[in-house]
Amino acid sequence: MLYQVDREFKNQTIRIPVRVFGSARMVARAYHPRRQYTVYFDTAPIINGSDTFIIKIPKMPSAVLIDIYNERNGNVDNDGTFAIGKVTSAPIRQSFAISKIMNPNVESFAEFSDEFAELAGGLSAQNSVYISPDGKFRIDYKDTIRDEKGNELKTPARINAKSGLIEISKKYYRTFTVPGRKAINWHEFSHIWLNKNPADEIEADKNAIMIYLGTGNPTIEAYNVFLRVFNNTPSNINRKRYDELNNFIKNFNSIVNKQIKNQ
Numbered sequence: 001m002l003y004q005v006d007r008e009f010k011n012q013t014i015r016i017p018v019r020v021f022g023s024a025r026m027v028a029r030a031y032h033p034r035r036q037y038t039v040y041f042d043t044a045p046i047i048n049g050s051d052t053f054i055i056k057i058p059k060m061p062s063a064v065l066i067d068i069y070n071e072r073n074g075n076v077d078n079d080g081t082f083a084i085g086k087v088t089s090a091p092i093r094q095s096f097a098i099s100k101i102m103n104p105n106v107e108s109f110a111e112f113s114d115e116f117a118e119l120a121g122g123l124s125a126q127n128s129v130y131i132s133p134d135g136k137f138r139i140d141y142k143d144t145i146r147d148e149k150g151n152e153l154k155t156p157a158r159i160n161a162k163s164g165l166i167e168i169s170k171k172y173y174r175t176f177t178v179p180g181r182k183a184i185n186w187h188e189f190s191h192i193w194l195n196k197n198p199a200d201e202i203e204a205d206k207n208a209i210m211i212y213l214g215t216g217n218p219t220i221e222a223y224n225v226f227l228r229v230f231n232n233t234p235s236n237i238n239r240k241r242y243d244e245l246n247n248f249i250k251n252f253n254s255i256v257n258k259q260i261k262n263q
Contacts, residue, residue, distance in 0.1 A: 001077065003066045003087060004033070011092040011216055012060040016053040016068065017085030024081055025071040028053045030064045037121025039177045040064060043220050044071055047082075056092050056218045058179075059114060092216035095256045105136065105193045106211065112137050113189070117181035125170035137189075138165050145169045154232045159188040161198055172232075179217040180225030186211050201237065202244050209245065213252050222249065 005014050018026055025046045032038035041055045057064065069075040070082055098110045112132035116123075116139060123130070123141060130139045145153045145167050156172035159165070166188050173181060186208035191198050194207040205226070212222055226245055230238040248255070 001068050001075070001079070001084065003068070003084075004063055005030075005066060005087060005089065006063045007060045008089045009091040010060060011058045011094065012056075013090050013092050014053075014055040014057070014064075014066070015088050015090070016055070016066070017050065018047060018053060018068065018082060019050045019085065020047045020070075020082045022081070023048045026051075026068065026082065027071050027075075028055070028066065028068050030055050030057070030066045032061055033063055033065050035119075035122055037174050038118065040179065041066075041218060041221065042177055043224070054218075056179075056216055058092060058094075058216045059118070094216040095214040095253075098211075098215060101211070103193070105189075108132060108134055108136050109185075109189050109193070110211075110215075113182060113185040117178050117185060120168075120170070120181060121174050123170075140165060140167045142167055142169055144171050156229060157184050157188050159191050161192065164192050176225050176228070177221050179212070179221040180228075182217060183208055183212045183222050183225050184229075202241055205241055205245050206248050209248055209252070210255075213249070214256060219249060 020026065023046060025044050027044045028041065029039060030041040040057045067075055068084060070079055073079050073081060098107050116130060125141045125143045128141045130141060145155055145158060147153055155169065157166060157168045176184065187204050190204040190207035195203045197203055209222060213219065226242065230242050
């Protein structure tokens with residue numbers, strides 16, 4: 001079933017109640033009506049009875065299309081295995097605003113990162129260079145990222161510790177949702193501009209998630225993108241990163257509240 005939801009709020013939460021007659025894996029996918037490879041939400045949980053899809057889209061476009069269907073039956077009309085309730089919208093409740101973070105680089109990168117994540121599906125790669133309006137940040141958008149010997153790497157992105165230049169692989173990045181791309185961008189940014197230890201992957205994960213969730217992005221897409229990255233390059237460190245990340249996300253609200261009290 002296909003739904004169109006129009007923008008009512010700059011940062012919009014869309015709630016879609018679903019009632020399944022029995023049990024089914026239900027697909028929910030929200031995407032831009034005109035831009036290819038511009039997906040805002042993509043999940044497929046098993047629902048027993050009733051549940052609600054909560055789709056958060058910071059910087060909501062004028063409208064999004066949402067597909068909801070029983071995976072077993074495919075995306076067909078008049079599927080009697082489930083029913084959709086009233087679709088509603090509300091403003092996203094953000095834990096904090098980017099402008100409140102006392103680091104001028106964060107606000108500058110946020111605008112650049114968000115725009116790149118939104119448009120990346122249609123942008124040219126082939127070693128194209130994208131620079132932030134203030135000239136502080138640069139992304140080299142490549143078809144793939146390669147090492148010094150020309151071997152293709154499985155990483156979707158990396159940052160040069162000396163120059164701060166970010167390389168992004170379109171091969172992987174294009175397949176991520178828009179919020180997933182933002183999470184990856186913030187991870188790379190954190191290595192240089194937020195980490196106490198620039199080489200610490202777990203510290204970069206946590207700094208990225210703090211900004212990503214704090215500014216109203218969907219939790220499920222953070223899990224999805226990092227799991228894809230970790231599964232693509234399985235290792236003991238990536239298993240540890242997932243455990244740390246999972247614990248951080250689950251305790252996010254209490255971590256934020258503690259930081260606010262200590263300010």
